[in-house]
Amino acid sequence: MSISRITSAASAAILSSVLASTAPAADVNIAVVGPMTGSTAALGVQMRDGATAAVDALNASGLLPGIKVILSVADDACDPKQAVAVANRLTMDQPKLVVGHFCSSSSIPASDVYAEAKLIQISPGSTNPQLTERGLRTVFRICGRDDQQGVVAAEYILRHYRHKKIAVLDDKSTAGKGIADVVASRLQEAGEKAIRQSYVAGEKDYTALVSRMKKDGIQIAYIGGYYNEIGLIVRQAAEAGAGLTVMANDPLMTSDFSAIAGEAANGTLFTFMPDPTKNAQAADAVARLKSSNMSAGGYTLYAYAAVQAWADAVKRAGTFDGPQVAAALRSQPIQTVIGPVRFDTKGDNAAPGFVVYRWNNNIVEAIE
Incomplete structure (x- = not known):
């Protein structure tokens, strides 16, 4: 045996x-x-x-x-x-x-x-x-899954920021790059051009990245990554007067993000599963x-x-x-x-889906 x-x-x-x-x-x-x-x-x-x-x-x-x-x-x-x-x-x-x-x-x-x-x-x-x-x-x-989450994010951008200047960024991680690729692909399919760029996770200073987005007139930046770096980017963008909205993926569902971003967290968008x-x-x-x-x-x-x-x-x-x-x-x-x-044959839960949330005064609110 x-x-x-x-x-x-x-x-x-x-x-x-x-x-x-x-x-x-x-x-x-x-x-x-x-x-x-x-x-x-x-x-x-x-x-x-x-x-x-x-x-x-x-x-x-x-x-x-x-x-x-x-x-x-x-x-x-x-x-x-x-x-x-x-x-x-x-x-x-x-x-x-x-x-x-x-x-x-x-x-x-x-x-x-x-x-x-x-x-x-x-x-x-x-x-x-x-x-x-x-x-x-x-x-x-x-x-x-990110092939669901990324589509939800891209569709939101298409509804609210069509024909605006868009950037899609990622931290080169498996999750961050994976979902950013989904968002960029869906935007491209819809005829939207987005500036595509990666950044290095673990850094403390993203002012060069922020300056490039400000110079390019970016109005919304989708970022695939984790709350620490995204919080820094959001805060430094606000300090630079970049005037852009950031949208990101599910790791922003933690108060640590708002603690890092400070008041600049207000208005930041992200996707997550329905609030259980x-x-x-x-x-x-x-x-x-x-x-x-x-x-x-x-x-x-x-x-x-x-x-x-x-x-x-x-x-x-x-x-x-x-x-x-x-x-x-x-x-x-x-x-x-x-x-x-409900687990399917692959092992995925068929139920969750994704919702668009927004940070507002240290509180997360579902908006779509």
């Missing part, structure tokens, strides 16, 4: 035995992995908080009787090499679920490691399409998070929903075995705090 078949049989035996007995709870390990340090750490914290709250609720719910889920937290710092190292280390521990990673540049190489080990991976925030385009049966994403905190089914989770001084915003409830979806699939499959749980994840819609989750 192969190692994978032994593991599968053991997973089924553990679950069936604890479900049928009154023995002390059996510990089952899962992990959340993301940028817990570095320039995108605010997003990793959202994932950590959501997964932690979901595990607490799961253990209290009795959904998996006789099972105590133990959550570990791992840091990939949004670095591909570190992400692969973390993934290799986790496969030694054999967690039954990996919630993560966040950055697409981390999730994609790490997913090869998890898939080979037949571990379930559900990303709350990796939007680059390639994560689920490679036929990896145990890899899922609960957020949307408005869902009736999220009310209890939002209240519990608030009572623990944690925000339910951003990716928090998406990480929470990843744990919920996995637990529901385990319950229906009657096993922790990765491939069998993966089949259960795809077999029917699953009710979660973000609403019904």
Whole structure:
């Protein structure tokens, strides 16, 4: 018998035995992995908080009787090499679920490691399409995709800034360049010309970039990247009197962006999935998070929903075995705090879609 078949049989035996007995709870390990340090750490914290709250609720719910889920937290710092190292280390521990990673540049190489080990991976925030385009049966994403998000952004620009001077920028990252390419392509298809340019992530001074946009008379700049650098660009553009509007992708859904950009954050546009905190089914989770001084915003409830979806699939499959749980994840819609989750054959959630938001006085408001 192969190692994978032994593991599968053991997973089924553990679950069936604890479900049928009154023995002390059996510990089952899962992990959340993301940028817990570095320039995108605010997003990793959202994932950590959501997964932690979901595990607490799961253990209290009795959904998996006789099972105590133990959550570990791992840091990939949004670095591909570190992400692969973390993934290799986790496969030694054999967690039954990996919630993560966040950055697409981390999730994609790490997913090869998890898939080979037949571990379930559900990303709350990796939007680059390639994560689920490679036929990896145990890899899922609960957020949307950039080939959806980029079209929503481009269509907004076309409705409100047609025939204006447009720039499309990216930070050269997998996610940033990927979505900027989608936006630029859609604008080109519609007959709009956009100045296309990249910048270096991790810098502190973007005044040269801002000066070029001001000189070119740019009226709206779409930026694919992360909140730290985009916040600096927005602030420095305002200080230079560039007079342009910035629109960006989903990582702007954190108060850290407004803290960096300051008053210049007002009017900045970005796309994100529908706000799940408005869902009736999220009310209890939002209240519990608030009572623990944690925000339910951003990716928090998406990480929470990843744990919920996995637990529901385990319950229906009657096993922790990765491939069998993966089949259960795809077999029917699953009710979660973000609403019904429907994983397609690729492992994408068919439900989310994207909304255009605007920062206004340190508050995010949906506008379209």
